[in-house]
Amino acid sequence: MSKHYLTIEKVDKTFSKGGVSSRVLDNINLQVDRGEYISIIGHSGCGKSTVLNIVAGLLDASSGGVILDGKEVTTPGPDRAMVFQNHSLLPWLTVYENVALAVDKTFRGSKTAKERKEWALHNLALVSMSHALDKRPSEISGGMKQRVGIARALAMEPKVLLLDEPFGALDALTRAHLQDEVMRIQAELHNTVMMITHDVDEAVLLSDRIVMMTNGPSATIGEILTIDLPRPRDRIALADDPKYNHYRQEVLRFLYEKQRKVEPIDSRRKSSSKEQEKDAEACAAQA
Amino acid sequence: MSLQSATSGVRYFLARKMDRDAHDRGSRVIQYLVFNVTPPVLVTALLLGLWELLCSGAGAVLPPPSQVVSDTWELITNPFYDHGGNDVGMAWQILASLERVAYGYTLAVIGGVALGVLVGQSTWAMRGLDPLFQVLRTVPPLAWLPISLAGFQDSHPSAIFVIFITAIWPIIINTSVGIRNIPEDYRNVAKVLRLNGFEYFHRIMLPAAAPYIFTGLRIGVGLSWLAIVAAEMLIGGVGIGFFIWDAWNASLISDIILALVYVGIVGFILDRLVAFIGVRVTRGTAEA
Numbered sequence: 007m008s009k010h011y012l013t014i015e016k017v018d019k020t021f022s023k024g025g026v027s028s029r030v031l032d033n034i035n036l037q038v039d040r041g042e043y044i045s046i047i048g049h050s051g052c053g054k055s056t057v058l059n060i061v062a063g064l065l066d067a068s069s070g071g072v073i074l075d076g077k078e079v080t081t082p083g084p085d086r087a088m089v090f091q092n093h094s095l096l097p098w099l100t101v102y103e104n105v106a107l108a109v110d111k112t113f114r115g116s117k118t119a120k121e122r123k124e125w126a127l128h129n130l131a132l133v134s135m136s137h138a139l140d141k142r143p144s145e146i147s148g149g150m151k152q153r154v155g156i157a158r159a160l161a162m163e164p165k166v167l168l169l170d171e172p173f174g175a176l177d178a179l180t181r182a183h184l185q186d187e188v189m190r191i192q193a194e195l196h197n198t199v200m201m202i203t204h205d206v207d208e209a210v211l212l213s214d215r216i217v218m219m220t221n222g223p224s225a226t227i228g229e230i231l232t233i234d235l236p237r238p239r240d241r242i243a244l245a246d247d248p249k250y251n252h253y254r255q256e257v258l259r260f261l262y263e264k265q266r267k268v269e270p271i272d273s274r275r276k277s278s279s280k281e282q283e284k285d286a287e288a289c290a291a292q293a
Numbered sequence: 294m295s296l297q298s299a300t301s302g303v304r305y306f307l308a309r310k311m312d313r314d315a316h317d318r319g320s321r322v323i324q325y326l327v328f329n330v331t332p333p334v335l336v337t338a339l340l341l342g343l344w345e346l347l348c349s350g351a352g353a354v355l356p357p358p359s360q361v362v363s364d365t366w367e368l369i370t371n372p373f374y375d376h377g378g379n380d381v382g383m384a385w386q387i388l389a390s391l392e393r394v395a396y397g398y399t400l401a402v403i404g405g406v407a408l409g410v411l412v413g414q415s416t417w418a419m420r421g422l423d424p425l426f427q428v429l430r431t432v433p434p435l436a437w438l439p440i441s442l443a444g445f446q447d448s449h450p451s452a453i454f455v456i457f458i459t460a461i462w463p464i465i466i467n468t469s470v471g472i473r474n475i476p477e478d479y480r481n482v483a484k485v486l487r488l489n490g491f492e493y494f495h496r497i498m499l500p501a502a503a504p505y506i507f508t509g510l511r512i513g514v515g516l517s518w519l520a521i522v523a524a525e526m527l528i529g530g531v532g533i534g535f536f537i538w539d540a541w542n543a544s545l546i547s548d549i550i551l552a553l554v555y556v557g558i559v560g561f562i563l564d565r566l567v568a569f570i571g572v573r574v575t576r577g578t579a580e581a
Contacts, residue, residue: 064481082484094478098500098575107496111486162486 010037011198012061012166016070019056030056032224034070036217038166041196045209047257048219049265054202057219058168061200062086075165084112087159091171093151095143095158102139105130105158112162129161130154132191149180153187160191169201173208181205182241185212193238206261210253211241218260228265231256356547364547379531379539383551387559389531390521393449394563397456398517405461405513406506409468410498419469430462434520438527448528452521459520460513467512471505472498500575507571514567518560533559 019031030053038044046054059065061072063082072079074086087108095104109117109126117125130136133153143151152172159167172188173181185208192199203209209216213233220228233253235244244250341358348357356364372384411418412426437458441451479501483493499506525534533552540548 062485064484081487082481083487084485086485088481088485090478090481092478094476094482096479096482096497096500098503108486111488111492 011040011042011075012036012038012200013073014038014057014061014070015073017057017060017067017072018069019053019060019065020068029224030222031060031067032226034227036227036230038198038200040198043192043199043201043212043214044217045201045203045213045215046217046219047203047206047209047261048225049221049261050204052219052222053225054204054219055170058088058170058200058202061166062088062168064088084108084162085165086168087162087164088168088170089152089155089159089172091174093143093148093155095151095154097143100140100142101135101146101154102126102130104143104154105161108158109161126161129157132160133157133187147180149176149184152176152184156184156188156191160195160197164197166198166200169199171202171204173205174203181208186241188212189237189239206254206257209257210250211239211244216253216257218257218265221265229260231260356550361547361550364545365551368548368551379535381531383533383536383555386531386533386536386552387555390525390533391559393452393525393532394456394514394517394521397453397521398460398514400453400457401460401464401513401517402510404457405464405509406468408461409465409506409509410472410494412465413469413472413502423469426462426465430466434459434516435523435527438524442528448530452524452528452532455520455524456517460517463512463516464506464509467505467509468502471502474505475501503575504571507567507575511564511567511571514563515560518556518563522556 014034014036017031017034018029020027020029022028034057036044046057048054056065060067061074061079063079063086066080079086095101096107099107105126106123109122109129113122113125127136127139130139133156135150135153135157138146138150143154146154152175156172173184176184189212191197201209201212210233216231216233217227218229218231219225231253235247235250235253345357345359347353348355348360362369368383372382374382375385408422412422413419434455437455438451441454441458442448445451445454475498479497483497488496521532522534522537525532526538529535533556537549537552537556540546540552
């Protein structure tokens, strides 16, 4: 029995489609402590999202398993709230209703209606979205949608917060702003966070440890880099910090020297459709 | 040079803005009238004129519009008379038809959405039922009438059944497409929140599929109004369909033309009504 808060143990994942099976993940092992901020970084198609989906319970591991707080993960649940890259707010509900749906569902037994309402409002205030409670997702900007997505996830009081490229679809300025917000919130609430990213600066700035994944197929954890920078971290001061730059270089070296991705043209076609969809979305959002 | 053009641009913009503020409301109403009401009115007047011209001659087989109005003036001005039997005003005829459509269509909405959800959710239901639906939906509405008369032994439920069976296919098919197109992300949100079956149905499935469902409902209401007139011609009794058939037997061509105008207007209103409800209900369900 591991004494770590979250343990990913010997996880393999094989997808099979039409008789052809491809091994996506091979022997993933990771221990996460309570309150730790972990980033998973790797080239696209390396199975980062698959790892996160297995922790979320949205996918089953082919072998191995995930243990959170002493219990094995088998189904999705609010203790592993997820912030999706494309926010995934329900467009027919207002900002408040989106968060309230999660709060009502999670705390129906344990909080009164009044407490639930206050809790939803509190979480929206935490991400500075109190001014747009009655707006629908289509009426607010991409950055604001992602704030609401974060508020919805935080409101479930998850044991571990899963962020699937949460800032990937945002412009650079909005992204920096939201990263600061997430750091502030994490400093306040001490959440355990697992974040997928392919932004090196983001990973170094936010994380306690960076998990670097090798290229697929049969991707696994290549190296784990501990980021020993004091918090709170300030992006402007760090930009000139030799230690920070050293960490950046380490990650870049892993991605571009050790795991340099030479992508033949037809591998695009083979990569899973979900990944392509995400890429397309990211492109659309940047355009 | 560039400064000059910039200032003239600003001046132009200011002038435009003042213009806009000045007649904001009034000009918008006038614009709406000019762009949306005038063209159809003009075209209708033109066509009526042409019809009047063509049918005013000595050998004309159809009455010109002026004669239609004078022949049917009694029917137009007095839509609510009731002389017993089939001899009732146009309003009663249309209401009788609308009543049948209301019953049949309501049943089709309930059955169609339910079956559509089933076929959209379950791959096995789709494999089993979809081929059947694809064949049955091509059967013309009136072809169902004899078999339903044989089954129900009564004309009233038969007419309702014909409406039901006509309207249900587009509702089933569109609903199932809508359900199948629910984005994976919404399903994932539902899974993370652990929504139960009923919560998933009314919090995620119905709102997400609503635009598709309403497309089906709108096609369905149009088809049922198309079918009712034909069905009533065969089953008789009070109703706009039989009114037309009766007028034909009595050679009252003007009555037929008046009835056609009413049928068209009512069909248009039904279509717009469902579309309006759809817009209200699906407000905000479009992709954010």
